[in-house]
Amino acid sequence: MVRLTKIYTRGGDAGETSLGDGSRVAKGSTRVAAYGTVDEANAAIGLARLHTTGPADEMLARIQNDLFDLGADLCTPEDSERRAGALRIQQTQVDRLEGEIDAINADLQPLESFILPGGSAAGAHLHMARVIVRRAERLMVDLAAAETLNPLAIAYINRLSDHLFVLGRMVNDNGASDVLWKPGANL
Numbered sequence: 001m002v003r004l005t006k007i008y009t010r011g012g013d014a015g016e017t018s019l020g021d022g023s024r025v026a027k028g029s030t031r032v033a034a035y036g037t038v039d040e041a042n043a044a045i046g047l048a049r050l051h052t053t054g055p056a057d058e059m060l061a062r063i064q065n066d067l068f069d070l071g072a073d074l075c076t077p078e079d080s081e082r083r084a085g086a087l088r089i090q091q092t093q094v095d096r097l098e099g100e101i102d103a104i105n106a107d108l109q110p111l112e113s114f115i116l117p118g119g120s121a122a123g124a125h126l127h128m129a130r131v132i133v134r135r136a137e138r139l140m141v142d143l144a145a146a147e148t149l150n151p152l153a154i155a156y157i158n159r160l161s162d163h164l165f166v167l168g169r170m171v172n173d174n175g176a177s178d179v180l181w182k183p184g185a186n187l
Contacts, residue, residue, distance in 0.1 A: 020076030020086060030143045035074040037136035038157075042067040044132050045164075048125035056122070056171055059100055063160065066093050070153055074140070078148040089152045097159040104166040109175035115165075116179040119172035126168035133161045 011017070016024045017032060025032060042064050049060050069087055076086040117127030137157045143149055169175045 019080075020072060021080035021082035023077070023080070030139060030146065031074060031077070034136060034139040034143050035071045037132060037139055038067055038071050038074065041129055041132040041136055041160075042071075044125065044129035048122055048129055051120070051122035051125060052171060056167060059163075059167065062096070063163070066156070069093070070156060073150055073153050074143075078150060088150050089156045091152060094152060094155045094159055097156065097163045101159070101163050101166055104163075104170050107174050108166065108169050109178075111175075113180040113182070115169070116181055117168075118179045119168075119177040122171040123168045123177070126164050126171065130161050130164035130168065133157060133164060137161065 012027060015027050017027050018024055019031070045060050045064055045067070049057055049064075052060060066089070070089055072087040073089050076083060080086075115127075117131075118124045137154065140149065140154055140157055144151075144154060169178055172178050
């Protein structure tokens with residue numbers, strides 16, 4: 001477990017932050033932007049959880065914990081001398097998301113159009129979390145183009161956006177309350 005006894009350190013006052021291996025980087029670096037956006041997605045999921053119960057809330061609780069694992073993965077560079085023992089996203093986490101996606105999708109009404117974010121408070125919040133996850137994914141792909149990155153981290157974040165999409169449909173009465181796009185409806 002992590003023990004936080006002091007919340008401010010003044011270490012970032014000059015625009016740098018420490019990574020998990022102790023190295024210092026600019027707060028505007030792609031790595032920091034990636035794990036910061038993962039944290040933002042986690043906060044959005046926390047808002048969604050205010051409107052969920054039962055299995056949907058249980059899935060989101062597991063995902064929130066996974067997102068801290070993902071942040072830890074991104075915070076410690078793969079090529080660091082301190083990489084041994086670093087927390088990394090594992091295949092089992094990706095597999096769990098895939099299993100949940102398949103189970104949720106089996107009960108959903110077939111899609112007849114693209115979906116507009118909304119339908120219910122939970123659905124709208126899950127769509128917001130989904131687009132934040134997509135932004136995190138883009139940043140992680142940019143990071144992977146410049147540095148070595150755990151490929152399962154990218155697989156996880158990619159699967160997560162799909163999971164949030166189908167879960168958003170599930171909380172919208174299994175798709176019955178989805179708001180469908182009507183191409184050209186306002187022309």
